[in-house]
Amino acid sequence: MTSRRDFLIAAASAAGGVGLTVSRRAHATPAEMQDAVRKVTGGAPVRSGRVKLDVPPLIDNGNAVPLSVAVESPMMPSDHVKSIHVVTERNPLPNVVSVHLGPRAGRARFATRVRLADTQTVLAIAEMSDGSFWSDSVHVVVTLSACLEEGLI
Amino acid sequence: MARAVVNVPATVRRGEVFEIRTLVQHAMETGFRRTQLGEAIPRDIIRQFVCTYNGAEVFRAEFHPAISANPLLAFSTVATESGTLAFAWTGDKGFSVTESARITVV
Numbered sequence: 162m163t164s165r166r167d168f169l170i171a172a173a174s175a176a177g178g179v180g181l182t183v184s185r186r187a188h189a190t191p192a193e194m195q196d197a198v199r200k201v202t203g204g205a206p207v208r209s210g211r212v213k214l215d216v217p218p219l220i221d222n223g224n225a226v227p228l229s230v231a232v233e234s235p236m237m238p239s240d241h242v243k244s245i246h247v248v249t250e251r252n253p254l255p256n257v258v259s260v261h262l263g264p265r266a267g268r269a270r271f272a273t274r275v276r277l278a279d280t281q282t283v284l285a286i287a288e289m290s291d292g293s294f295w296s297d298s299v300h301v302v303v304t305l306s307a308c309l310e311e312g313l314i
Numbered sequence: 315m316a317r318a319v320v321n322v323p324a325t326v327r328r329g330e331v332f333e334i335r336t337l338v339q340h341a342m343e344t345g346f347r348r349t350q351l352g353e354a355i356p357r358d359i360i361r362q363f364v365c366t367y368n369g370a371e372v373f374r375a376e377f378h379p380a381i382s383a384n385p386l387l388a389f390s391t392v393a394t395e396s397g398t399l400a401f402a403w404t405g406d407k408g409f410s411v412t413e414s415a416r417i418t419v420v
Contacts, residue, residue: 224382224383225382225383226382229388249380252380253344253346253379254378254379254380256378256380257378257380257381258375258376258377258378258380258381259375259376260373260374260375260376260389261373261374261375261376262372262373262374262389263372264392265367265370265372265391265392265394266372266373266389266390266391266392267331267332267390267391267392268331268390270389270390271373271375271387271388271389272386272387272388272389273375273381273382273385273386273387273388274381274382274385274386275380275381275382276344276379276380276381276382277380307380
C-alpha cells in the first residue's frame with residue numbers, strides 16, 4: 162500500500178528526479194563493481210548459472226530490500242560452496258555482503274535485507290570448492306532510494 | 315544493550331537441514347549521511363557475524379554499509395548432534411553481541 166507521503170516523494174523524484182539522484186557523492190560505478198568482482202575472483206572466469214539471486218524487480222523503498230541467494234550444490238565435503246558475495250553497480254560502495262559457508266551449512270542459501278541506492282544491477286557470485294565461480298544478476302528498479310534521506314536528520 | 319533474536323527449531327532429526335533466522339538491533343549507520351549542518355555522520359556498522367555449532371564454525375558473514383538497519387540473516391545448517399548454537403555479531407565502536415540457542419537432535 163502506497164501512502165500519500167510515499168506517493169508524493171515518488172512523484173517529486175520522478176519530476177525533479179535528475180537533480181535529486183545525481184548527488185554530489187560518488188557512487189560506485191560499473192568499473193568499481195568489476196574491481197570488487199576481481200578482488201573476489203582473483204581474475205578467474207565467472208560463468209553464469211547455478212546461482213539464483215532473488216530480489217524484487219521493482220522496489221518501493223530501497224532502505225530494506227529482501228534479498229536471497231541460493232546456489233545449486235550437493236554441499237558435500239568434496240563439492241560445496243565456499244562463499245557467496247553480493248555486489249552492486251551503483252551503491253556508494255559496491256560490496257553488500259559476503260558469506261562463508263561449507264558442507265555443514267547443508268544448503269547453500271541465505272537471505273537478508275539490503276539497501277539499494279539506485280536503479281541498478283545486483284550481482285551474486287558463488288565460489289565453489291573446486292575453485293570455479295558462478296554468478297547471477299538481476300536488474301532492479303528503485304523508486305525511493307536508500308540515500309535520499311540525507312540532510313533530513 | 316542491543317537486542318538479538320534467533321529462531322532455531324527446538325528439536326530436529328539427525329541429518330536434517332534446518333533453517334536459522336537471526337535479527338539484531340543496530341542502526342547500521344552507513345557513513346554517507348550528513349546532519350542538517352552538513353557534518354558527516356561517522357560509519358557505525360556491524361562488520362561480522364559468526365555462527366558456531368558446538369564450537370565449530372558453520373556460517374560466517376561480512377557486512378558492508380549496504381546491509382539494512384537491524385540486520386536480518388537467514389541461513390541453514392545440518393543437525394549433527396544435540397548441543398548449542400552460538401551467534402556473535404561484532405562491529406564498529408566495540409559493538410559485540412552474543413546469543414545462543416539449545417538444540418536437541420533426535
